Amino acid sequence: MDPMLRTLETKRPFNLKSFFFQWEWLLVVFFILINIMNINLSPYYLNADNLRDATMSFLDKAFIVLPMVFVIILGEIDISVGSIVALSSVMMADLYSMGVPMPLAMLCCLLVGTICGMINGLLIVKFKELSSVIITLATMIIFRGIAYIILEDQAKGQFPEWFSFFGWEYVGGVPFILIAFIFFAIIYGLLLHKTTFGRRVYAMGNNLTAARFSGIQVDKIKIIVFTLTGLMAGITAIFLTSRMGSTRPNVATGYELDVIAMVVLGGISTAGGKGRMIGAIIAVFLIGMLSYGLGLVNVPAQVLLIIIGLLLIVAVILSKLKLGKRKALKQ
Incomplete structure (x- = not known):
């Protein structure tokens, strides 16, 4: 072999210290500490059935965390998701009350949510001079307003008995909602980390202009x-x-x-281009079990918000320190 030829390494050599100093491991430590705290606060915390059922109380919003990871890695944000949930739910209930079969009403629920998300995307790429915060703030108000126009201040329910399966039933002793979340988490994790689409999302988050000039269809993504x-x-x-x-x-x-708190706590950089799906997933269960444990001892919701806020501050400070250390080593 010609000694003048060089070989390029496409993968970094494994470093044990770097591996264990990743943000996700710190989240695991936080998770363990929170569980130790909850065990000491309440003798009922370690009940296996209660721990299993606790996932039903927080995993519904966790489905939105998965695509929100993509949104924030892009350097964007979407604050209309709560209103999309409300409008989709209201449309489903209203259609069912008018005689539409429940499976078709559920399909319409998914369609309404999808259309609302597409509207956000189209507006963001059409009006590039406006930030995604401004656009999704506007659509947040619009979508919630439409929901109020449909139902005003009333409630609708009386769904078929089988519909409760999604929120309360088990498959093989495991809550169905947990099985569904694991399924979608795997799909979105593979999409982000193992596909060309995911690599392009990271590229756009790191440098949108460079991504556009390299041929990536940034608006489409x-x-x-x-x-x-x-x-x-x-x-x-x-x-x-x-x-x-x-x-x-x-x-x-x-x-x-x-x-957004779950995603940011999971180590996804609000500046875009950095973060991993596993971190956001750990953060979902960290905040969820924290809420469950404090709820057992009747801690007010305001105190929980303060604790989550402190965790976010710690996360931002530690990530900044880590970034500063990396820059110092490069210099």
Whole structure:
């Protein structure tokens, strides 16, 4: 072999220290500490049935976390997801009350969520001078307003008995909602980390201009990502409505903040281009089990918000310190 020829390494050599200093491992440590705290706060926390059933109380919004990871890696944001859930749920209940078969009403629920997400994507690529915050703030108000126009301040329910399966039933002793979440988590994880589409999302988040000049159809990808977010909001609407047994125009209020908090705590950079799906998934269960444990001892919801806020501050500070250390090593 010619000694002047060089070989290029396409993969970095494995480094044990770097592996265990990843953000996801710190989340695992947080998760363990939270469980230790909950065990000491309540003697009922370690009940296996209660722990299994606790997932039903927070996994509905977790479906939106999966596509929101893509949105934030792109450097965008979507604060209309809670309103999309409400509108999708209201449309499903209203159609059923008018005599539409429940399976068809559920399909319409998914369709409404998908269309709302597509509208967000189209507006964002059409009006590039406006940030996604402004556009989704506007659609958040519009979608919620339409839900209020349809039902005003009333509630609708009386769904068929089998519909409660999505929110309350088990398959092989495991909550169906947990099985569904694991299925979608695998799909979205593979899409982000093992496909060309995922690599292009990262490229756009790192440098949108460079991605556009390299031939990536950036507008098309943005529309797809926001459409997927709307679709998952529709899925959330089905699980949430099934769990509650009825719906109102004010359901899912504040979901957008919970979802974004889970994604950011999971190590997804709000600047775009960085983060992994597994981190967001760990954060879902971290915040979910924290809420469940504190709920057992009747801790007010306001205190929980303060704790989650502190966790987010710690996450941002630690990520900044980690980034600063990397820059120092490069210099």
